[in-house]
Amino acid sequence: MHVRIDGECHEGVAIKVTDVDGRELVRAIRGEEASPSVDCPAPGPVHGHVAILPPRAFDRRGALAATARALGHESATRAALEDARAELASLSMPAVDVRAARRRVAETGSEEERLRERVAELRGRLRARHETGADTTAVEAQLDEATRRLSEAETERIAAEQALDRAERAAREARDRRERRLELEDRIANREREVRYDLAAAVWEQFRSAVHAVPGSATVGPTPGEFDGDPATAALAVARLAPLEAPVVVDGLDRVSGADAAATLLDAPVIYTR
């Protein structure tokens, strides 16, 4: 591993640097930043959990699962998980959009209502004109026009209702597919939990020993998940347990003194910074 900072070059499996931000180093290890430059093997999945110690937050089960995978363990549930994922991926989702059809029914309905009132009003006016003997020609023409438009609006409303019925039926069928998707998503989440549990269980004993070997106070029970301690201790144990090729950044962790001690403790390349 080579680390280059401000023209200064460091080499080895345990490198100590000063006045460098640990997060910057992690980004450099991931190849996301050119300076400082860290020339090292590409970080694997476990590295994501223990790239910097102490970690800000630590997903213990996730880290143990990644470690177990890196050590060659697999869960018996994996095939079922993959089947469910494959089925979900192959599930196409038909659109359920009845909004336009609903709006059209509402609009045609209110237009029809408006015209119905208009026709009633014109009929009343026509009757009044008949009674007083006034000229009815203009009102008759208006009434004819309104009646014609009312009949069109009725036709339009019926067509809109039929279209809405069809859209609702299609939406109901499409929801069966969504129902299936939801089932699969739930199943996948359950299987993922099982896989994580299985994997964590596969390395739990090794994790227990690692916790005892690293500095920090934590109690680990015999069954997976029984852990009472700080995240830094758990992360140190995982880093010690996991095969790591990319360097771990140890940033201001008082309980480890120096780069060499850290590299020995974790059995991994270390960049130690203060």
Place this chain on the structure above:
Amino acid sequence: MLLVVIYSRDARTTLRNVCRSHESTVVRQLGRAALFEETELGAFLALRLRAKHGGDVQIERTSPLNEFESVPESVREAATAYEDREAATTPYDKFATGTDHPQPDAMRDADL
């Protein structure tokens, strides 16, 4: 009442949150479905879900069924008679054959 049915994980989370914070408007929550009061607030909550989750939210307007008003007597009687049948294993279509009770196909095609 307004029946809201959910078809995705995200929408289910939103429904749960809505139900938790609007207990007075939520008449019932049944897993992935809920009944809201038929008020403007009920409609607002339902539409909010639909605005957020689109086709993953189904909204239906429900009302209690008065069988004496909207279900034909023949159907009501058939249901009662079938529940009183002697052999629990008799399927309904066999039970109805040779009686005055309506056949499933006839009922299937008849809207209420």
